[in-house]
Amino acid sequence: MIDRLEKSKCCGCGACVSACPTDAVVMKEDREGYLYPRVDAEVCVQCQICEKVCPAVKRRSKRDSLLKAYACYYQEEGIRARSTSGGIFSAIAEYLLEEKKGKVYGVCFNDNFMTEYSSADNKNELGKFRGSKYSQCSGNNVYQDVKKELARSRTVLFSGLPCQIEGLRSYLGRDYESLYLLDMVCFGIGSPGLWRSYRTEFHPHAEEICFKDKSEGWKNWKVFIRENGEDHYYSRYDNLYMKSYLERINLRPSCYECQFKGLQRNSDFTIADCWGMGEKSILNDNKGLSALLLHTDKAADLFEQIKNKLLFEEYDPELLMAGNWAVYRNAEKSIEREKFFEQIYQGDFKENYRRLMGSMKE
């Protein structure tokens, strides 16, 4: 059964949950706080559908993609300032919402700052998706929702981590002309259980959180937390949660063996920080620059429609992405990882976090 899949293979995409005809599968947190499927044997009818849709069990072949590459940013300065890199997600999403009356799916914080999938029907709702959030959300029923919208012939933009895009494709089992898939270059994803404990223990009164705040520049991004009416900016290695992520401790086991890397993708668009070549580009004003890869004709057509709202430079794809190693390579597992997750919840969580991550100010 699907819950016997090795942990290092399961990316947590949730396709098995969505596809199960008897609702026998639910996602449950393990001791590290990551979500894995659990099957209720009394409800399971042994149909094997969960295994058929699992992108880790049944690898999908990659289609030959068109591949055009741009360094670019959205010329709406307010939106770019609140986006992780050049605001290109918003430029694409706004076009599909306004010109195609589409629906956009992305990841937002809920009231407790836990990440979850949500949808937007107009551009005023897009703000919740902006900003990279380094805690994994469970797909839950989002794939079913997407399928319903597609069945009604609605245009849909689904954005997510590369493994979530593969999970959705696998669940749908066919291509849809009205579906636009947008993935990103992905270093890896943090534990939702660890994030919950960190947030409630260290920042119980947080009012706003931005993992990658660019007010002091794109290159010099900070973790921003507003708490009790006060604004705090933490350098990325002075914030314990971010440090544990960047030091390759707080990554899902599957991220060390990710199967969804490379320049060729099954999505329509791939977005990334334009590190490397982009940093030398004339477009780099340190306010955020995106790398945008177009993989399909429909992505290229959409780019033609929005390009007057962007500043962009076309590059050879390999050249543009050469300085962004996460496109190709997996993060190497930290030798501290096992010890960290063995000890973090034993006793005083805050003290443990400080000790395990070294003597750092919070």
Ligand SMILES: Cc1cc2nc3c(=O)[nH]c(=O)nc-3n(C[C@H](O)[C@H](O)[C@H](O)COP(=O)(O)OP(=O)(O)OC[C@H]3O[C@@H](n4cnc5c(N)ncnc54)[C@H](O)[C@@H]3O)c2cc1C
């Ligand atoms: C976990 C993670 C790791 C990343 N690693 C890299 C990397 O190593 N190198 C690199 O160049 N770029 C990486 N990116 C991509 C980069 O951070 C930006 O998302 C990208 O440059 C788009 O920028 P933007 O200005 O258009 O984005 P924004 O408007 O800030 O992008 C928001 C998009 O990100 C999605 N998103 C936010 N958090 C999550 C989440 N937890 N799960 C799924 N989707 C989410 C939203 O749904 C929305 O589609 C990563 C993103 C994430 C979420």
Ligand code: SF4
């Ligand atoms: S075998 Fe069928 S019924 Fe059992 S968990 Fe998988 S999909 Fe659900």
Ligand code: SF4
């Ligand atoms: S479908 Fe996704 S969540 Fe389910 S077992 Fe496979 S990889 Fe894990």
Ligand code: SF4
């Ligand atoms: S590194 Fe791979 S497995 Fe991990 S979140 Fe990113 S796409 Fe998914």
